[in-house]
Amino acid sequence: MSEASTPIAAVMLAPGETSRLPVLFDHWLWATQLPGRYLPLTVEPQDIGDVISALPKAGFVGLHISAAYQKAVLDHADIITDRAALMSGANTLIFRRDGKIHADNTDGYGFIENIRLSVPGWDARLGPAAIFGAGRAARVVISALIEVGVGQIRLTSRTRPKAEQLRSEFGTRIEVVDWLKAGNMAEGAATVVNATPLGTRGNSDFRVPLDGLTPGAVACDLTVDPPATRFLQQAAAYGCHVADGVGMLICQASPSFERWFGQRPPNDEDARIAAAS
Template identity: 80%
Template sequence: MSDGTPPVAAVLLAPGETSRLPNLFDHWLAATGLPGRYLPLTVQADDLREVITALPKAGFAGVHISAPYQKMVLDHADIITDRAALMSGANTLIFRRDGKIHADNTDGYGFVENIRQNVPGWNPKAGPVVLFGAGRAARVVLSALIEVGVESIRLTARTRPKAEQLRSEFGRRIEVFDWLKAGNLAEGAAMVVNATPLGSRGYTEFRVPIDGLVSGGVACDLTIDPPATRFLRQAASYGCYTVDGVGMMIYQSAPSFERWFGERPPNDDATRYAAAS
């Protein structure tokens, strides 16, 4: 901060929510030796505007926004990045020194950077991508894949109208398939992405045949609990590259840490352990 006070940041959560971000940021602050704090703050939806307005005055450098509030916070921002507008939500608010609130979304960056760091020589144009899901996570994936040049995306979701809506927004590179007929979608594909809750703790397993993936194919699961899902373990047994949700969380959080605390954080085994705890 300009007055020498150590910066403070937080994640804003809806009632009943939890987050692993405080563990990750506490680890990074300890690992870098930088001063500062990162807090979990539970906020009622009706109080969101008041809290966001008050936090900069309390010395906060910025906040992360949990999924239920990511669209709402756009109404309280002075500056909205193109990627936050495209994703219809912000996962990060930066409280600028000129008093303006800057809304951004680093989810797509985290998704792509996680793949690039875990798949040597990854080529977005290697072949079709199969995407399961049509919620906010799927929107993030679609936006990121199109931005890096993926030419064909096979999209399926249990609620087909939601998938059709995404196709109408993101365009001709997307082809929508019925959920019940999605068993062979991975045939000849270069990547399969699970952007549904399936496979997460408390949900049924995500089961999809992936033996049809091209050689060197990629299996990506946005689930973080557990990090090593059945889907990823199966993909690894077929020789696929596997990319998990914990890595995505780390890469999407690193730019915020650097912005708020002044140094790029490490990404090592200890970081993964902290993020997954």
């Protein structure tokens, strides 16, 4: 394949943002020996539309979108999947050969696939789910769990109105719990998720008591920095299976690599090392 026809993809970042995706994609391209390039692109907010319009003409096949711009890029897409519409944002743009821009969101897929790979035999229908947080990440988790059949979701947030808003959108399957009583949520839950920034490097620790966790339950943390958060360490100490944010990052990125470069990439320890670096 000539240099001119080599597929090029990128991640669009707001000023000051960083991403682990370029290192992961560089590793995958090396591991698969496929032709291709993957670049980080820092873009000012006012330039989003111009950049998205220009990239297909420059040979780009697709674009990942950082959290800051996931809602804004919907205004520049010709086709928006139901998943992206439900999330009110796209993390992936596909530049189709017919010239149309296809917006998708693979975060929910990545969340579920990571649990299934980390905990074979996991079934969302085995019991209630408990989710800490009510931001965009929690929306992803709620939507994904409902899609795979969870019966009840206990939801708490330091900002209760945000949790109430999600309940109004997703229905009575969600029970909102006051943050002061968050320590009770894990009792009897089959799936427990930290969708807050607590425990992420540079933020406060996650300090909600987890002594109500059921041994054998699944505990997930969406942060990638650090991969082994205090939340996950505590959950493991109580006998829970754990699924970390690095695994989710790999699983949500894998479908894009396959679309853009033509082959499913390996999800192995080398990929984890690259995604965590």
